Structures are given as structure tokens and as C-alpha cells.
Amino acid sequence: MRKSAFAVLILVILGNVALWALWNRPVDERSWAGAITGVAYTPFHTDKSPSKGDKASADDIEKDMAALEGAVMAVRTYSTTDGSEMVAAIAAKHGLPVTAGAWTTGKPEIDEPELAGLIKLARANSNVRRVLVGNEAILRADLTVPQAIDYVKRVKKKVNVPVSIAEPWHVWLKNPELAEAVDFLAVHLLPYWEGVPVDQSVDYAMFRYNELKQKFPNKHILIGEIGWPADGPWRRGAEASQVNQAKFIRNFLNVAAQNKLDYFIMEAFDQPWKREIEGTAGTSWGLWDYQRNPKFPMIGGVNEVRNWEVKCATAVALGFLPLVFFLWRRSDLKIGGQIFYGALIQAVASVLVFTVSAASAAGLALTTEIAWGLLIFCQLVLFAVMLIDGMELTEVVWQHKFKRKFVPCSAAPLPNAAKVSIHVPCYNEPPHMVMQTLDALARLDYPNYEVLLLDNNTKDPAVWRPIEEYCKKLGPKFRFFHLDNWPGFKAGALNFGLAQTAPDAEHIAVIDSDYQVHPDWLKATIPHFNRPEVGFVQSPQDYREWEHDLFQRMTNWEYAGFFHIGMIQRNERNAIIQHGTMTIIRKSALEKVGRWGEWCITEDADLGLRLFEHGYEAVYMPESYGKGLVPDSFSAYKTQRFRWAYGAVQILKHHWRQLSPGAKELTAGQKYHFITGWLPWFADAAHMIFGIAGILWSIGLMAFPKYFEFPPNVFMIPTLSVFAFKVGASLWLYEARVKCGFWDKVGAAVAGMALTHTVGRAMWLGIFTSGRPFVRTPKCENQPALMQAFLMAREELVLLVSLWGAALAIVMVFGHENRDAFMWSGLLVVQSLPYLAAFITALINVFPTIGFGKSKPGEADDAVGAGAGD
Numbered sequence: 001m002r003k004s005a006f007a008v009l010i011l012v013i014l015g016n017v018a019l020w021a022l023w024n025r026p027v028d029e030r031s032w033a034g035a036i037t038g039v040a041y042t043p044f045h046t047d048k049s050p051s052k053g054d055k056a057s058a059d060d061i062e063k064d065m066a067a068l069e070g071a072v073m074a075v076r077t078y079s080t081t082d083g084s085e086m087v088a089a090i091a092a093k094h095g096l097p098v099t100a101g102a103w104t105t106g107k108p109e110i111d112e113p114e115l116a117g118l119i120k121l122a123r124a125n126s127n128v129r130r131v132l133v134g135n136e137a138i139l140r141a142d143l144t145v146p147q148a149i150d151y152v153k154r155v156k157k158k159v160n161v162p163v164s165i166a167e168p169w170h171v172w173l174k175n176p177e178l179a180e181a182v183d184f185l186a187v188h189l190l191p192y193w194e195g196v197p198v199d200q201s202v203d204y205a206m207f208r209y210n211e212l213k214q215k216f217p218n219k220h221i222l223i224g225e226i227g228w229p230a231d232g233p234w235r236r237g238a239e240a241s242q243v244n245q246a247k248f249i250r251n252f253l254n255v256a257a258q259n260k261l262d263y264f265i266m267e268a269f270d271q272p273w274k275r276e277i278e279g280t281a282g283t284s285w286g287l288w289d290y291q292r293n294p295k296f297p298m299i300g301g302v303n304e305v306r307n308w309e310v311k312c313a314t315a316v317a318l319g320f321l322p323l324v325f326f327l328w329r330r331s332d333l334k335i336g337g338q339i340f341y342g343a344l345i346q347a348v349a350s351v352l353v354f355t356v357s358a359a360s361a362a363g364l365a366l367t368t369e370i371a372w373g374l375l376i377f378c379q380l381v382l383f384a385v386m387l388i389d390g391m392e393l394t395e396v397v398w399q400h401k402f403k404r405k406f407v408p409c410s411a412a413p414l415p416n417a418a419k420v421s422i423h424v425p426c427y428n429e430p431p432h433m434v435m436q437t438l439d440a441l442a443r444l445d446y447p448n449y450e451v452l453l454l455d456n457n458t459k460d461p462a463v464w465r466p467i468e469e470y471c472k473k474l475g476p477k478f479r480f481f482h483l484d485n486w487p488g489f490k491a492g493a494l495n496f497g498l499a500q501t502a503p504d505a506e507h508i509a510v511i512d513s514d515y516q517v518h519p520d521w522l523k524a525t526i527p528h529f530n531r532p533e534v535g536f537v538q539s540p541q542d543y544r545e546w547e548h549d550l551f552q553r554m555t556n557w558e559y560a561g562f563f564h565i566g567m568i569q570r571n572e573r574n575a576i577i578q579h580g581t582m583t584i585i586r587k588s589a590l591e592k593v594g595r596w597g598e599w600c601i602t603e604d605a606d607l608g609l610r611l612f613e614h615g616y617e618a619v620y621m622p623e624s625y626g627k628g629l630v631p632d633s634f635s636a637y638k639t640q641r642f643r644w645a646y647g648a649v650q651i652l653k654h655h656w657r658q659l660s661p662g663a664k665e666l667t668a669g670q671k672y673h674f675i676t677g678w679l680p681w682f683a684d685a686a687h688m689i690f691g692i693a694g695i696l697w698s699i700g701l702m703a704f705p706k707y708f709e710f711p712p713n714v715f716m717i718p719t720l721s722v723f724a725f726k727v728g729a730s731l732w733l734y735e736a737r738v739k740c741g742f743w744d745k746v747g748a749a750v751a752g753m754a755l756t757h758t759v760g761r762a763m764w765l766g767i768f769t770s771g772r773p774f775v776r777t778p779k780c781e782n783q784p785a786l787m788q789a790f791l792m793a794r795e796e797l798v799l800l801v802s803l804w805g806a807a808l809a810i811v812m813v814f815g816h817e818n819r820d821a822f823m824w825s826g827l828l829v830v831q832s833l834p835y836l837a838a839f840i841t842a843l844i845n846v847f848p849t850i851g852f853g854k855s856k857p858g859e860a861d862d863a864v865g866a867g868a869g870d
Contacts, residue, residue: 002331004335004338005327005328005331005338008327008335008338008339008342009323009324009327009342011339012323012339012342012343012345012346013316013320013323013346015343015346016312016315016316016319016343016346016347016350017312017316019350020308020311020312020315020350021312023305023308024303024304024305024308025303026300026301026302026303027243027246027247027301027302027303027304028300028301028302029243029246029247029250029251029302030247030250030251030254031250031298031299031300032249032250032253032254032298032299033298033299034253034257035070035071035072035073036071036072036073036253036265036287037072037073037074037256037261037262037263037264038072038073038074038075038076038099038262038263038264038265039068039072039074039075039076039264039265039267039268039287040075040076040078040224040225040264040265040266040267040268041064041068041075041076041077041087041267041268041269042077042078042084042267042268042269042271043056043060043061043064043077043083043084043086043087044056044060044271044273045060045290046272046290046291048060048273049273049276050079050082050273051273051276051277052273054082055082055083056082056083056084056086057083058086058090061083061086061087061090062090063292064268064269064292065087065090065091065093065094065096066094067288067292068094068096068268069094069095069096072096072268073096073097074096074097074098074099074129074264075087075091075096075097075098075099075264075268076098076099076100076101076132076224076264077098077099077100077101078101078103078135079101079102079103079114080100080101080102080103080113080114080116080117080118080120080121081103081113081114081117082103084101085117085120085121087100088100088121088124088125088127088128089124089125091127092125092126092127096127097127097128097129098125098127098128098129099128099129099130099131099132099222099224099264100118100121100122100128100130100131100132101118101131101132101133101134101135101166102114102115102117102118102131102132102133102134103134103135104133104134104135104137104142104143104148104151105137105142105143106137106142106143106144106147111151115133115151115154115155118131118133118155118159119155119158119159122159122160122161123158123159128161129161129162130161130162130163130164130184130222131155131159131161131162131163131164132163132164132165132166132186132224133148133151133152133155133163133164133165134148134151134165134166135165135166135224136166136167136168136188137165137167138165138167138171138175138178139167139168139171145175145177145178148165148178148181149177149178149181151165152164152165152181152182153181156183162183162184162220163182163183164182164183164184164185164186164222165178165182165186166186166187166188166224166225167186167187167188168187168188168189168190169187169188169189169208169209169211169212172185172187172212172215172216173211173212173215176215176216179215179216179219182219183220184219184220184221184222185212185216185219185220185221185222186222186224187208187209187212187221187222187223187224188223188224188225188226188266189205189208189209189223189225189226190225190226190227190266191204191205191228191238191248192227192228192229192232192235192238192240192281193235193238194235194238195235195236195237195238195817196237196238197237197238197239198228198238198239198244198247198248199247201228201238201248202248202251202252202255205223205226205252206255206259209221209223209261220262221262222262222263222264223256223261223262223263223264224264225264225266225267226252226263226264226265226266227245227248227249227265227266227267227285228240228244228245228247228248228249228285229245229280229281229282229284229285230242230244230245230270230284230285230295231280231281231283231284232279232280232281232282232284233279233280233281233709233710233818233819233820234817234818234819234820235817235818236816236817236818236819239819240280240281240284241304242295242296242302242303242304242305242306243302243303243304245284245295245296246295246296246302247302249265249287250298253298265287266285267285267286267287268286268287268288269286269287269288269289269290269292270283270284270285270286270288270289270290270295271283271285271286271290272290275709276706276707277706279705279709280709280712305354311353311354311357312350314353315346315349315350315352315353315354316346316349318349318352318353319345319346319348319349319350322345322349323342323345323346326338326341326342326345327342332399332400332401332403333394333395333398333399333400334398334399334400336397336398337394337395337397337398337399338398340390340393340394340398341390341391341394344386344387344390345387348383348386348387351379351383351718352379352380352383355376355379355718356376358712372711374693375711378686378690379718379719381679381682381683381686382683382686382718382719382722383718383722384679385679385680385683385722385726386722386725386726388676388679388680389680389725389726389729389730390725390729392565392566392569392729392733393729393732393733395569395572396565396569396733396736396737397732397736402568402572403572404571404572404574406528406571406619406620406621407621408520408524408525408621408623409523409524409525409526409527409528410524411523411527412523413445413446413447413448413522413523413526414447415447415448416448417446417447417448417523417526418448418506418507418526418529419448419449419450419502419504419505419506419507420446420448420449420450420505420506420507420508420509420522420526420584421449421450421452421497421501421502421505421507421508421509421587422441422449422450422451422452422509422510422511423452423454423494423497423498423501423508423509423510423511424437424438424441424451424452424453424454424510424511424512424513425454425456425490425493425494425497425510425512425513426453426454426455426456426458426464426467426513427455427456427457427458427490428457428458428459428460428463429458429463429513429514430463431463431464431466431467431470433513433514433629434453434467434470434513434514435466435467435470436516437511437513437514437515437516438451438453438467438470438471438474438478439516440515440516440517440518440626441478441511441517442474442475442477442478443519444517444519444521444522445519445520445522445523446521446522446523446526449477449509449522450477450478450479450501450502450505451471451474451477451478451479452479452481452497452500452501453467453468453471453478453479453480453481454481454483454493454494454496454497455467455468455480455481455482455483456483456486456489456490456492456493457483457484457485457486458482464482467480468480468482479500481496481497481500483496487598488596488598489598489601489603490580490596490603491596491597491598491600491603492596492598494510494596494603495595495596495598498587498590498591498595498596501587505587506529506586506587506588507526507529507584507585507586507587508584508585508587508590509522509583509584509585510580510581510583510584510585510604511581511582511626512580512581512628514628514629515581515582515626515627515628516544516626516627516628517582517625517626518624518625518626520625521539521582521625521626522584524621524623524625525537525539525584525619525621525625526584528619529584529586531617533615533616533617534586534616534617534618534619535585535586535589535611535612535614535616535617535618536578536583536584536585536586536589536608536611536616536618536619537583537584537618537619537620537621538567538576538578538579538582538583538584538618538619538620538621539582539583539620539621539623539624539625539626540563540564540567540582540622540623540624541559541563541579541581541582541628542563542582542624542626542627542628543556543559543627543628543629543630544627544628544629545629546630550747550844551634551841551844551845552630552632553744553747554744554747554748554750554751554841554844555630555631555637555751556630557734557738557740557744557745557747557748557751558747558748558749558751558752559630560738560740560748561730561733561734561737561738561748561752563622564622564737564738565733565734565736565737565738566677567620567622568620568622568737569673570620570673570677571618571620572669573667573669573670573672573673574612574617574618574667574669574670575612575618575667575669575670575672575673575674576608576618576620577605577608577677578604578605578607578608578609578611578618579604579605580603580604581626581628582625582626583604585607585611586616589611589614589616590607592614593607593610593611593613593614594610597610599650599654600647600650600651600654601643601646601647601650602643602644602646602647602648602650602651605644605647605648605651606647606650606651606654606655609651609655609658609674612665612666612670613655613658613665613666614665633788633792633845634754634789634792634793634838634841634842634845635788635792637751637755637841638755638758638792641755641758641759641762642758642759642761642762643762644762645681645684645758645759645762645763645766646762646763646765646766647766648678648681648763648766649678649762649763649766649767650766650770652674652675652678653766653770655674659671659674659675681759681760681762681763682763684755684756684757684759684760684763685759685760685761685763685764685767686760687756687760687831687834688756688757688760688761688764690831691799691803691831691832691835692799694803694806694827694828694831695799695802695803695806695828697711698806698807698809698810698824698828699806701810701813701814701824702809702810702813710818710820710821710823710824711824716823716824716826716827717823719827719830720826720827720830723830727749730745730749730752731745731746731749734748750837750840750841751837751841753833753834753837753838754796754834754837754838754840754841754842755838756834756835756837756838757795757796757799757834757835757838758838761795786846786847788842788846789839789842789843789845789846789847790842792842792845793835793838793839793841793842796834796835796838796839797835797838797839799832799835800832800835800836800838800839803828803829803831803832803835804828804829804832806825806828807824807825807826807828807829807832808825810824810825810828811825
């Protein structure tokens, strides 16, 4: 590795570490050096849950009491029938007093054993100093106030310790008769659940405490629960976080000491099993995590991400080898490009580590585990696409020079120049358009060529006979063939043309029937075949007559991105896509690889790949030598892209062995481009699933909150960031390579985004089906009517309305108390943008004032057929 690359390696790694350190700077909060008066304790470890009927074990309780000894002065329990009844005796060995609780529900079959167990505990264990006959049972409406008072009186008669029931502050204020019946008030003060910002939360808790003190001056007040979760959703102004938990606990402990408060911190250890009843927040109130490790220090700075140094080191290690490989292989890039892409590699590694660590939380519900697994997989796909896009951007912006740059040949062709047979496949095309194509071919400045017009399966003689007559007028160079009921679609027609080709023709050129070629096309390209290894020469697709129609303008510039960005970069590795117009193939190579593939609806791309597999080279010249017509309607635009995407899956399924690692037919660069070039289309397929899943998940959030929760920001923020990166990278690439104005760049982005659903549907169908019919892209259509906009984008409109409806419903249901609802709704809106782009594009296509469209004479046939057109 060169010194400069080594310097980049060190710089990128240090930059990543610095960002981790900056993000995880310790926050200084008020310290606490004393013991904690008491903690609420539930004796369930990660593998147990009382909701499943599990019982706590004596061994687990013993380990927990040993961990608490010396750090706390007392514990509080909640039940006498789930194993918690063993706590008092074990706590006594560690010198810990216990406030014992019974779990009451208003159901005698549950309450009677609990109360009996509570009485037994108080009588048998001298360290049981107080008892509670219920926990928030009145709040849950499990008990009425008279029932609770009855339970208190019954227990008071049989024990010699103070008796109460634990309820939030407002239950005590609302029911003074309850306060009269108990020996002390056990009050829960949990500002997080009330949406109080953490900076105001201790003062708020003290306000409620003093309110009770004034209301019941003769009653001792025990704060039965007070705390703050380290994780969970926003509750209005309350944010659950590790730093906020430490801030609240430390501040409260100092205030409690100053005011000599009697309290139990909620709670000793994190309880993953509570996720199913209280969501993420319910799992993370512990001062110790579920593995019984302290979550934050009581003195000194607090980090939001515990052990971030380990995670940072893991991220650096995960991205190290890809970074070294990149720097070793890409010495041809400028330093700026090496730094940019190296930083992108390390950033992706860091986000993946952060995501996986967040997804490893214990106690996840089955639905959440499935969702997180899918989300991690989808993030891998998104980041793969991001790295592919980033590599293309890096090569375009920071590449030193082109390795394979081909220029047009300017010398006049010799009289005995190699003969070219030009094949023009045609299906049900407007005669006037085809005649213009033939006129342009007649003007070619090349001495030795023929033209075969291959009319394939056009039913109406009034369409094809005028073209036949016109070919006769143009002379013997032009031959017309009409094929009835001919199989194989466009490939079948081209194979027929190959059989009719003049024996002395050395090269086969193909153009679509709407293309008007430049007179210099052949003389500028044919000399590149002087090298025997060249199998085909390709010029870009280009278009005309789009300037005054906004829809066509958008599509023109969307096409231009591929031919002026992607194809140029693919050419660097001899891996261009062979597209079936403005292409010239060596005839012997075409015959050697087995002619055109009639099994595939994208026979051109398949042929190009087969030529590469047989060791041929391609020549790509970015200069335009022919211009065709862009689709007239959004429907035709979608039809064409559907065929391209579906055909791509066909090709991948057919050539997977040659594209596999270790296969010798293709170079590594060719495999890279043919796989990564189509991977974004698989991302479009994933986007389709994301959208549907987002709608269903939103329904689950509202209808089944026990089983569904908002995905954490660790998933949502990277997804939004990848989308922003793709948009930014696209605009940057266009700025570097495509010479158009800013709004043309935006229009191209909208047009491309509008095809997301079409491509995604094509990819899914391509995966699970085969043999879809060839659908031509009609040209010279009449301008569609306004209602056609809704019909052309009907599927996208359904998804758009559904996503917007889900986003609005989530905000209305949860937005008043949970800021995560806005993040989730924002994600749904971002997911809807491709569907919105489709509808906008359809409207632009049909709205005369915007589209500046004009009707064109000719057929508007978009039928499925065995045609040979584009």
C-alpha cells in the first residue's frame, strides 16, 4: 500500500473514532456518593416471565441480594405467589429490610392466596417492616376503593406492621377515605409517564409529594416508586435515555437526602419480560441492567451508549478489511475520493454495529423480533445500494482518467469497407415514423451496407404495406420482410433477419424503428472492429422532439443519466449493457454465441452478457449517432421499464452460474457491474414490501399495542439518511456528467422515482415467474385524457393514500404523547414519495398546461404482442 493510501487509512479510522467519541461525550450530572434508601425488586431474570407462569428461583434471588448488599438499604416486592415470597428470608441474610407486597386484581382466586401469603410473610420474617395489599390496582380499576379498604382492614388485623396500598398521587388525592384507612401513603411518582421533561421532573415529583403532604399532614408518605427509564418512546416532553435516567436518579437522590424522604427507586434490575405489557420503556427502569451490571456511575460523567469504546472498535474492525481492500485496489482515484468512500465504508460499519447492538435487547416480543430481523436484513440491502451508489459517485467525481476511452473515427471509409447489415425490427408502428427512419438510413455516409426492415406480426396491411412500398422506392439496399405469426418476439424477428443477411456482411447493426441515425454513424464506429477481440460497438440511446413537452423532457433526462454516467463507468471494466438499438455486432460473434435469445424479453442485454462470457470486448462511445422518440405516455414509460426489470431477473436466473464467485467466464469487474447494476432494482422490490409492511405495522400499532411498538430511531434514522444520500448522490452525478439545468435534474429524479413501484413489481414477478410476454413501447400515441392519469398510476395512488392515511392516523392517535410517532409517520411519508412521484408524473403527462403536449397522428396500440419494436 502506498504511503498516501496508508495515510488515508489512518485518517479515516481516526475520523470514525473521533465521531464515536464526540457522539458519546460523557455528560456531567450531579453526583451521589451515598447508599440508596430502597429499590423496587422483581426477582425475574432474562429467561423467566411471571406472565408465562414462571416462578423465581432461590438461586437467582440470592445472586440479586448479594449484588444489592451495600448499595441499597431496603427492597420492596410485589407478590407472594410468584417466588417473591422467598425474598424476605434471603434478604435477611444480607441485612436488607423488606416492604412486602401482594398482587391484587379483584379476582378472589388470585387475591386470597396473595393476601394469605402476605400475612404469612409479615409474621414469619422480622425484616418485613411494611406491607402493601396491592400495586396500582385502583388505577387499573381492578379494585374499587371500598374493596381496597376492605383488604387493608383485613390484613391490619393479622399483622403487626404498617399496612397500605401503592397508588399514583392522583388516586390518593381523589380518594381521601382511602388515605384514612391506611397506616401510611405509598405513592408512585413517575414523571416520565406524565410527559414531564427530565429537567423539570424532580421538581415536579416534589411538587406532587408536597401536595400530598399538605393534604394529609398526619400521614407518613412512602414514595413507593420513583425513577426514569433508560429506553423507550417519547412521552410528550419526556425522553427516555441513559443520560436522562442518570440525571433524574442522581438529582432525586440528592433532593431525597436533603429532605429525608422515604423512597424506593423504580427499580433494581431491568426486566425484559415487561416489554409485552409496558413496551420498551417497561424494560429499562433498572439501576442495573438485566445482566446485573450497573448502568451508569453515581459519580463522574455519564455516557449514553455504555461500552461505546467496544462498539467503536467493533465497527472499525468490521470496516477495516473492506477499507484496506478498497485503498489497495483503487490507487487510480484522487485522494478526495479515497477519503470520501473510505469514510462511507466506516460509516456503514458503524451504523450496522449500532443497529445490531440495539436489536440484541432481551425480552423482545415475537412480532418485534421478526420485524427487527427483517429490518436488519433490509438495512443491509439499503447500505449495499448506498455503497454501490457511493462507488459510482466516487469514480465519476474523483477518477484521474479513463482507462478505456473510445473516440469516433473521423477518416473517410474505404470503398471496400466491411459490409454492414442494418436490421430494423418493426411491429405495428406508424408508417410515417418508419419512413423517416428509412430516410435517415438512406443518407448514411458509408459505402457498403444494406437495410432489412423486419415487420413482425403487424396485422393490418394498411400499416405495413406503405412501408413495403417505400422500401422498394429506396432501392436494392432496402429489403422489406413481413412476418405473420412469427414466434420469438423481437429476438425471433432479428434471428430471421440474420438468416436473410447478405453472405458478405461482416457486421449486424440494429436500430429501433423510431430512430433517425446520423450520416456518420457507421464510418465513426466500424473501424473499431479492426481489433478482432471487439464483439460489439455501442452508441447511447438518444432522443428528439422532447423539448416542448414536460413529461418527455423529464424522461429524456432520466434516460440520459444511464447513458452518460452508468454506461461510461461500466465501459471502464468492459461491462456495458448491450441495448438493442444503436448497436453493431460482429456477425461471426453473434453466430458463435447462439444468435439472439428468443427465451428472454430483454434479448439485447442477454446477448451482450453472452458475448462477454465468450471473451469478447465491447466498445462504448458516449457520442450520440441516432435519436429516437421517448414514450408518449406514462403508461408506455412504465411498460418499457417493467420489461427491462423483468428481463434483468430472467438474465440473472439464467446466468447465475457465470456470475457466481469462482466462475471463469466473466471478469470480476463484469460480475460486479451486472450484479450491482441491477441490485438497486431489488431495492425497489424491497421498497414495495416496506410500504405494505409500514401500513400493516401502523394498523398493528393502533389495534394491537400490546404486540406492536414503534421501531427504534436506530432503524428509522438510517433509512431516512440512505434516501437522502441517494437523492443527493443522484443530483451530484448529474451535475458532473449530464449537461442539463437544475430543474431538469429534479425532473429526471422525479421521473426515475416514479418507476419505483413498476420496477419493484417486475422484480417480484421475475423472481417467481418466467415467460412473461414481450410488450412493445408504443410511440406517437395520442395525448391521454385527464382521467388516464388516475388509471396510469392507480396502484401507486392506492399505496400513496394508504401510507398517508396511516401516517395521519398514527399522528392523531399517538402524536400527542409520543414523538416517535412523528418519526414513524415521517418514514411513511418518505416511503410514499415514489408513489407521489408516479402520480405527479402521470398528471404532468396528461395536463396540457403543464405538459405542453400535442397530439400526434398514429396508433396508440399498447397491446401485448409478439412485436419486434422497442
